[in-house]
Amino acid sequence: MRLDPGDCLALFGPNGAGKTTLLRLLGGLIRATSGTASIGGVTLPGEAEVRGRVGLISHQTMLYDALTPRENVEFAARMYGVRDVRGEAERALERLGASGYADRVVRSLSRGMQQRVSVARAVVHGPSVLLADEPFTGLDAAGASALTSMLAELRDAGAAIVIVTHNLDEALALCTQAAIMRQGRLVRHDAAPVPSRGEYTALYRELSVDAA
Amino acid sequence: MQRSVARPVERVTERVTESVVERTANRTEDHVLNRVAPGLFATALTVARKDIVIELRSRSVILSALSFTVLGITIFFFAWDPTAVASVDLAPGVLWVIFTFSGLLGLHRSFGVEQQTRAIDALLAAPVDREGIYLGKMLANLIFVLLIQVVALPAVALLYNVPTGAYIASLAGIMLLASLGLVSVGTLFSAMAVNTRLAELLLPLLALPFFVPVILPAAQATGRLMSGRAISEVAAYIQLLAAFDIVFLIVCTLAYPYTLED
Numbered sequence: 001m002r003l004d005p006g007d008c009l010a011l012f013g014p015n016g017a018g019k020t021t022l023l024r025l026l027g028g029l030i031r032a033t034s035g036t037a038s039i040g041g042v043t044l045p046g047e048a049e050v051r052g053r054v055g056l057i058s059h060q061t062m063l064y065d066a067l068t069p070r071e072n073v074e075f076a077a078r079m080y081g082v083r084d085v086r087g088e089a090e091r092a093l094e095r096l097g098a099s100g101y102a103d104r105v106v107r108s109l110s111r112g113m114q115q116r117v118s119v120a121r122a123v124v125h126g127p128s129v130l131l132a133d134e135p136f137t138g139l140d141a142a143g144a145s146a147l148t149s150m151l152a153e154l155r156d157a158g159a160a161i162v163i164v165t166h167n168l169d170e171a172l173a174l175c176t177q178a179a180i181m182r183q184g185r186l187v188r189h190d191a192a193p194v195p196s197r198g199e200y201t202a203l204y205r206e207l208s209v210d211a212a
Numbered sequence: 213m214q215r216s217v218a219r220p221v222e223r224v225t226e227r228v229t230e231s232v233v234e235r236t237a238n239r240t241e242d243h244v245l246n247r248v249a250p251g252l253f254a255t256a257l258t259v260a261r262k263d264i265v266i267e268l269r270s271r272s273v274i275l276s277a278l279s280f281t282v283l284g285i286t287i288f289f290f291a292w293d294p295t296a297v298a299s300v301d302l303a304p305g306v307l308w309v310i311f312t313f314s315g316l317l318g319l320h321r322s323f324g325v326e327q328q329t330r331a332i333d334a335l336l337a338a339p340v341d342r343e344g345i346y347l348g349k350m351l352a353n354l355i356f357v358l359l360i361q362v363v364a365l366p367a368v369a370l371l372y373n374v375p376t377g378a379y380i381a382s383l384a385g386i387m388l389l390a391s392l393g394l395v396s397v398g399t400l401f402s403a404m405a406v407n408t409r410l411a412e413l414l415l416p417l418l419a420l421p422f423f424v425p426v427i428l429p430a431a432q433a434t435g436r437l438m439s440g441r442a443i444s445e446v447a448a449y450i451q452l453l454a455a456f457d458i459v460f461l462i463v464c465t466l467a468y469p470y471t472l473e474d
Binding site: 024027028029048049051054056058060062063064067071078079126 | 262
């Protein structure tokens with residue numbers, strides 16, 4: 001499987017299919033037991049520089065709950081060596097509609113608010129590869145819409161995106177490729193134009209029932 | 213419509229991971245130009261600063277460690293029979309027992325704070341040397357342990373009537389060296405133990421045997437200074453502590469990335 005700049009892959013599959021494991025592997029957090037993965041020709045997990053090109057969104061927020069959203073995003077910016085730490089952090093928070101509560105402690109925010117901050121943290125360094133594991137978790141309609149717009153913007157700017165989700169509507173509307181995994185294996189892969197939602201829903205439901 | 217329907221079943225790690233994202237390198241240059249990956253010490257300072265801010269705001273470890281410190285010193289004091297044991301014989305032991313166990317409280321929390329929301333994943337995904345993350349954690353732990361000592365030393369001096377003014381600089385040096393040794397080993401074991409189910413039990417079990425080479429010379433040197441001996445009499449202990457610090461700081465820093473292998 002291959003993603004070029006501007007490609008977006010929607011990855012579906014029942015629980016335990018290995019979707020998160022695949023994203024962790026692509027994020028350089030784990031090593032492949034067999035086979036290889038590469039980003040820009042560099043085999044993963046690779047050196048630190050390769051990780052700098054990747055943004056990681058998880059279904060867990062990966063935020064420090066004693067810090068404010070601004071402090072969390074600025075910390076991420078510093079760790080990625082962003083030059084204009086404050087400016088980029090502010091822009092990322094604003095993009096996700098999170099600047100209104102940027103100075104409140106994260107633990108006092110709702111799950112949806114935290115998720116917006118988590119996405120801002122993941123994109124503050126302008127990643128060229130975005131790995132999003134259940135990015136719509138906890139988001140209300142406005143939050144989901146802001147996230148979809150931002151993902152489309154990143155995709156159009158040339159970032160390659162992999163989205164793991166159960167939300168077929170949003171993912172299929174956004175992505176140029178779709179795939180289904182089950183029990184650690186890829187069982188279907190469709191390139192652009194991706195199939196209709198109805199077709200995928202039926203197949204996905206069938207696979208999920210089989211897996212259960 | 214390009215489509216590959218129902219491909220033969222293939223292992224994800226063999227197929228999906230084959231060149232997942234190619235040709236992105238050139239497109240990333242603009243982004244890369246806006247970033248300069250932080251060096252080892254910049255990373256360490258960033259991580260340490262973050263940990264200190266979290267602790268100052270939550271105060272969860274500082275308060276419990278300071279409570280433990282004051283209570284421990286007080287309980288030892290009430291259990292002490294001054295007619296049987298001289299204060300200068302007891303005080304060094306009390307001091308180092310308290311430092312060790314209150315320090316363990318902070319060491320356990322060091323990586324625990326990263327686990328609650330899997331912030332550790334974001335930390336490890338950053339384009340920094342992982343040794344820098346270890347050094348940052350170690351630095352934050354060192355500051356935390358030194359803070360405890362700032363409270364514990366006057367408390368022990370006061371309760372056990374051990375004047376420390378005449379040799380306070382030497383004592384501070386010994387405490388700094390010993391603390392560096394304790395946290396360099398303790399931080400590594402904290403990283404190893406945090407993912408286990410019995411982390412709170414495992415950390416002291418792993419760390420305490422490695423603390424012995426630090427605590428013994430530190431307690432001996434502290435005892436001699438409190439007994440009014442000259443600094444030259446404790447020079448050998450100071451050298452031992454310094455040697456331990458150098459070896460373990462280097463070994464633990466280099467070993468840390470291997471504790472992250474999954």
